[in-house]
Amino acid sequence: MCGIVGAVAERNITAILLEGLKRLEYRGYDSAGVALFNNAGVLERRRRVGKVNELERALAGEPVTGRLGIAHTRWATHGAPLERNAHPHFSNEQLAVVHNGIIENHEPLRERLKGLGYVFTSDTDTEVIVHLLHHKLQDTPDLAAALKATVKELHGAYGLAVISAHQPDRLIAARSGSPLVVGLGLGENFLASDQLALRQVTDRFMYLEEGDIAEIRRDSVQIWDASGLHVEREIVQYHEGAEAADKGEYRHFMLKEIHEQPKVVQRTLEGRLGQQQVLVQAFGPQAAELFAKVRNVQIVACGTSYHAGMVARYWLEGLAGIPCQVEVASEFRYRKVVVQPDTLFVSISQSGETADTLAALRNAKELGFLASLAICNVGISSLVRESDLTLLTQAGPEIGVASTKAFTTQLVALMLLTLSLGQVKGTLGAGVEAELVEELRRLPTRLGEALAMDTTVEKIAELFAEKNHTLFLGRGAQFPVAMEGALKLKEISYIHAEAYPAGELKHGPLALVDSDMPVVTVAPNNELLEKLKSNLQEVRARGGELIVFADEQAGLVNGEGTHVVSMPHILDALTPILYTIPLQLLSYYVAVLKGTDVDQPRNLAKSVTVE
Ligand code: F6R
Numbered sequence: 001m002c003g004i005v006g007a008v009a010e011r012n013i014t015a016i017l018l019e020g021l022k023r024l025e026y027r028g029y030d031s032a033g034v035a036l037f038n039n040a041g042v043l044e045r046r047r048r049v050g051k052v053n054e055l056e057r058a059l060a061g062e063p064v065t066g067r068l069g070i071a072h073t074r075w076a077t078h079g080a081p082l083e084r085n086a087h088p089h090f091s092n093e094q095l096a097v098v099h100n101g102i103i104e105n106h107e108p109l110r111e112r113l114k115g116l117g118y119v120f121t122s123d124t125d126t127e128v129i130v131h132l133l134h135h136k137l138q139d140t141p142d143l144a145a146a147l148k149a150t151v152k153e154l155h156g157a158y159g160l161a162v163i164s165a166h167q168p169d170r171l172i173a174a175r176s177g178s179p180l181v182v183g184l185g186l187g188e189n190f191l192a193s194d195q196l197a198l199r200q201v202t203d204r205f206m207y208l209e210e211g212d213i214a215e216i217r218r219d220s221v222q223i224w225d226a227s228g229l230h231v232e233r234e235i236v237q238y239h240e241g242a243e244a245a246d247k248g249e250y251r252h253f254m255l256k257e258i259h260e261q262p263k264v265v266q267r268t269l270e271g272r273l274g275q276q277q278v279l280v281q282a283f284g285p286q287a288a289e290l291f292a293k294v295r296n297v298q299i300v301a302c303g304t305s306y307h308a309g310m311v312a313r314y315w316l317e318g319l320a321g322i323p324c325q326v327e328v329a330s331e332f333r334y335r336k337v338v339v340q341p342d343t344l345f346v347s348i349s350q351s352g353e354t355a356d357t358l359a360a361l362r363n364a365k366e367l368g369f370l371a372s373l374a375i376c377n378v379g380i381s382s383l384v385r386e387s388d389l390t391l392l393t394q395a396g397p398e399i400g401v402a403s404t405k406a407f408t409t410q411l412v413a414l415m416l417l418t419l420s421l422g423q424v425k426g427t428l429g430a431g432v433e434a435e436l437v438e439e440l441r442r443l444p445t446r447l448g449e450a451l452a453m454d455t456t457v458e459k460i461a462e463l464f465a466e467k468n469h470t471l472f473l474g475r476g477a478q479f480p481v482a483m484e485g486a487l488k489l490k491e492i493s494y495i496h497a498e499a500y501p502a503g504e505l506k507h508g509p510l511a512l513v514d515s516d517m518p519v520v521t522v523a524p525n526n527e528l529l530e531k532l533k534s535n536l537q538e539v540r541a542r543g544g545e546l547i548v549f550a551d552e553q554a555g556l557v558n559g560e561g562t563h564v565v566s567m568p569h570i571l572d573a574l575t576p577i578l579y580t581i582p583l584q585l586l587s588y589y590v591a592v593l594k595g596t597d598v599d600q601p602r603n604l605a606k607s608v609t610v611e
Contacts, residue, residue: 002029002087002100003073004180005197006161006171008218009188014064016190017071020197021052025380029073030081034059035088035096036066037168043093047086068168070161070191072098075379075390077281078106079123089127091118091134094165099126100193101157101178101271102279109153125281129154133162143167144215147174148228151213156279157271161191171216175208178271182206182214182221184235189216195238203238252598254400254492258584259451261405262444265577267394268409269416269440276434278419283373284389290371291424296340297324298369300332300360301348304403304487305410308375309348310480311576312414318477319432319573320422329356333363345369346417350398350406352381361386375413377406391416400599402491404584407484408447411577415440439571443578449568450581456565457582460547461589463518463563464495471509471544472499472583473521473535475528477576485520485583492591492601502535513544520586524567524575525551536562549582551575 003024007013017034032055033047044064048054052073072087079085088096103109106125109132114120118131132153136146143164151158157177163170173180173191183190183198183205191214192198195205208214211226212233225231250256272282280288297316299309309326316324323340329347333356345364349357352374361372361383374387377395384390393409419436422428464470470489474482479501486497500509502521513519519539523532533556536546540561550556552566570578591598 002075002193003197004070004098004100004159004161004191004193005072006070006098006163006173006191006216007188008068008169008171008216009185010067010218011188012065013067013069014059016201017069018052018056018059019200020192021055021071021073023197023200024073024192024194025052029075029379031074031076031083031086032072033074033086033088034064034069034071035090035163036064036069037163037165038064038066041165041168043090043096043165045088045090045096047083049081049083049086068163068171070096070098070163070171076285077102078125078285080285085122085124087126089122089124089130091130095130095134095137095162097126097130097133097160097162099129099158099160101159102281103128103154103158104156104274104279105154125156129158129160130162137164137166141166143170143172144213144222144224147172148213148224151176156274159193159271169217173208173214173216175212176210177273179267180208180214182208182216184221188218189221191216199238205236205238206233207236208233251592252400252588254402254404254588254598257398257400257405258581258588260396261408261581262447262451264395264405264409265412265447266444268412269443270394272416273437273440276437277423278416278433278437280420280424282416283391283420287389287420288424290344290389291421293342293370294322294344294421294425295342297322297344297346297421298339298364299324299326299346299348300329300357300364302329302354302356304407304484305348305350305357307480307484307487308407308410308414309346310483311411311477312418314477315415315418315573316421319428320418320425321427322421322425329354329360333360337367339367339369342370345372346375347372347383347387348375348410348414349381349383350377350395350403350410352376352378352383358382358386373417375410375417377409401601401604402488402587408577408580411580412440412443415574436571436573439574443570443574446568446570446578447581450578453565453582454585457585458589460563460565461586461593463545463547464493464590465593467516467518468496469512469517470495470497471512471517471519472497473502473505473519473532474499475502475532476526478522478524478579481522481576481579481583482520484580485587488584488587489590491604492587492596492598493594494596494602495590495594502532505535505538510538510542513539513542515543515545518545518547520547520583521549522579522583523548523550523554523556524572524579525554525569526572526575529554549579
């Protein structure tokens, strides 16, 4: 995904910009560029397709020095990964912009600006911003004020930074749907899309909020909120190791990562939602054209990622009406597969290096799939490099071996895929996309509410301390959620756990149920609830103890041998994401009670790069 770095200082900033870009490389990108006002006040630019190293080489060949500049790593959405599409984009050699996100109304804006005489040199949506800003500057000479007027006309998502020959002592930034952080130095200030890019130069940060515009000068930072009011944003001091490599206040990485989910789900959505629609371009410039041809989807993955794929099948078929098959990679790769025409091959992986998933992708290339899409958490992984399209989850580094935040962000990415395919093919029901986009925006808050049940779940975990076997039940899209719950429990607590579709109970597993076999189930308030309730009766009638995570409106209550934990209400399609949270917490607290090595369970590795 795209990255932004900017700086205004007394010293030469070229190396700072380059180092910042390098620190953002892990996010994945296909080209990089930098623009600075040189010491003679002339705007200069270098851009290269490929790695930041290429840009570095270009700068070594043709050096540019300056004290005000912006830099970018681009992951193509509008326009192929070519040098002329790489950022920064210029207007009249006076203004430069870098932009993360997607401008939905770029076509009408482009036509209007062409009518005003502007000449476009790229295929990007971004270029309209810089020309529109140039146009606004004619009536509004102040750069911040002109940018405020410019963003009023933009629909879509952006995090952007501009510099101008008119006021070459400042960097102006605007945020809406794509994160930006200001880094505060001594007599110098910085901007980036992720504070990671700036840790080389400062440990003090100010996070811009939605709708903020910031004017960053060497010795001052001014911020206006969405309503145009002058505001102060809190300065946050970063402590070394406060992020990935440190457990912080948490006892284990797994617990930390479980609690990070509202934040990383938010990040995975950032820049990908329009007002009422998913921005299909988030999947790459050729996505819309390709998606229009898709008639089937084949998903392949391993472990937790496979469970995410199983949930997606309910969504793709149920919401978008697109036939979908899901298979574990280790089976798919060795089976003779019959490929239906126009099938999109989707691989899902946290690491992007899982040997079976990679091998399945390589096989798929020989089998005549329409195209391959990777849903992955690591931008520089083999899976991403070898796939035609990519959607990166923004879970950040996952240290605990048991996957948690990678799973929920994969589900978010798969919901974006479902809505994008349905949107392009016109197969979604009326109002479905707008309703889900709105609910996706609320999802981080709902996840926070589910996490607030932490201590309730910790208490319930005591029921499992002496048990050796457990059953997990779910119906519909909750069946894979039950599978994921069972996998988590067995991985880290070493308790034998099995998941069944609740309707299968009487076809065999009911024979196992007695008072020594706790039965865990998730019960959203949907059309399957009454059927699920009957299955729960079957368990109680055999003396089985029930642990039910149920919608607050499901009408399920605590009773003898029945422990009900009330869940916040959410649109039914998103329940698999929400109901995953208490199951993660349950397995975590059971493992803590059993005293196992939660973050590095026996016999398991984080990245399975061998068969
Ligand atoms: C379970 C777990 C594994 C992985 C599986 C695939 O908690 O972490 O089941 O999900 O090994 O790994 P990735 O997603 O990296 O391909």
